[in-house]
Amino acid sequence: MTPRRELTVLVAADLISNLGSRVSVVAIPWLVLETTGSPAKMGVVAAAETLPYLLSGALGTPWADRIGLRRTSILADVGSAGLMVAVALTPWLGFGALVALVAVVGTLRGVGDRVKHVMFRPAAEAAGVRLIRLTSVYDGLGRMVTLLGAGLGGLLIWWFGVTQAILVDAASFAVCALLVGLLVRPPAPPAAPARPEGYLRALAGGFRYLGHDRMLLTMLLVISALNMVVNASVAVYIPLWVAEVLRSPAGLGLVLGAFSAGALLGNLLFTAFGPRLPRYLAFVVGAAVSGAPRLLVLALSEELAVVLAVTFASGIGIAAVNPLLGVAIYERVPAELQTRVIGLAGSLAFAGLPLGALLGGWSVTALGLVPALLAMTAFCLVVTLLPLLPGLRPRPAAAPAERQPRVVGQA
Secondary structure, eight states: OOHHHHHHHHHHHHHHHHHHHHHHHHHHHHHHHHHHOOHHHHHHHHHHHHHHHHHHHHHSHHHHHHHOHHHHHHHHHHHHHHHHHHHHHOGGGOHHHHHHHHHHHHHHHHHHHHHHHHHHHHHHHHHTOOHHHHHHHHHHHHHHHHHHHHHHHHHHHHHHOHHHHHHHHHHHHHHHHHHHHHHOOOOOOOOOOSSOOOHHHHHHHHHHHHHHOHHHHHHHHHHHHHHHHHHHIIIIIHHHHIIIIIOOTHHHHHHHHHHHHHHHHHHHHHHHHGGGSOHHHHHHHHHHHHSHHHHHHHHHOOOHHHHHHHHHHHHHHHTTHHHHHHHHHHHHSOGGGHHHHHHHHHHHHHTHHHHHHHHHHHHHHHHOHHHHHHHHHHHHHHHHHGGGSGGGSOOGGGSOOOOSOOOTTOO
């Protein structure tokens, strides 16, 4: 198999696994609702997967380096497949067992997702694919998977029932493990030292590097803040604005859809023109456009057309943010530290998600919807403009040229 096809298989395997996970995001809460009738327990199950996912993605990576990235990916997916079969076929075990099974799946997924992302860089280098192209295409495909997964989960539950929907997630993990096991052969890693690093020393090396790279750390804090704003908007602000202003649930789908549509268009534009843009400036502008304006328009306008237009533009802005962070990590972090740093970076970036819904609900309760939106707008604007501070701007040498060779005729 050619290196380019091997890269395609690796990316496809990761997206298939993610598609199954998006199905289970809908199916597992529905299973809890069917078996317990408790909305509170639905939230407990969601948290039981999310928290281990964040922790294992950061704390499990030193073991992944020692076991081997490819082997870790396969083991994580095989284990996740088996556990999801158990979730689907043994609802009689009770709620406590379900929480435990889902927590272990979250732990395995956190490590498995991170190591696949580490494998992207050597696969891209071997294929002669520019990292900026890879990260932008992957971001766009990931957004499409997110959009399709939730809808597919609902349809599968409707057509076949919740058990079969969860089994689809199990099958997606199994397919991912097979693809990586049979068709992906990453380049040989550098020779390991005679005495492997201890776990704590290896983990500390990742923290130390991330703490010293102020530019990368700032980019991660910006994305974490944007994730917090997005989750607060989806969970609290937009539904309340729709209920108070439009008084029709149809508006909720329009506003959320406008952001997703803008993100997809933005990804197409960034994939085509992103490599020609100044990266750091594009990151700052994309982050600033994607956050504060969509909050401010909800606070100041009651016109749906205006809100949709600004939300759509914010979606275009977000399309530059994740790919530029991805390529910055691949290019700036030494190869021997990438597993640990990518794990820590992913957990830090996603940390804003659980905080967002909590902060959104608290702010509206304490201040009211419009003041809460204005306060969050100010916070978001300050955070997204942090990278412009003189001490956090990259030096000219901090944006290295692509390390991989260009193939003849490559765009």
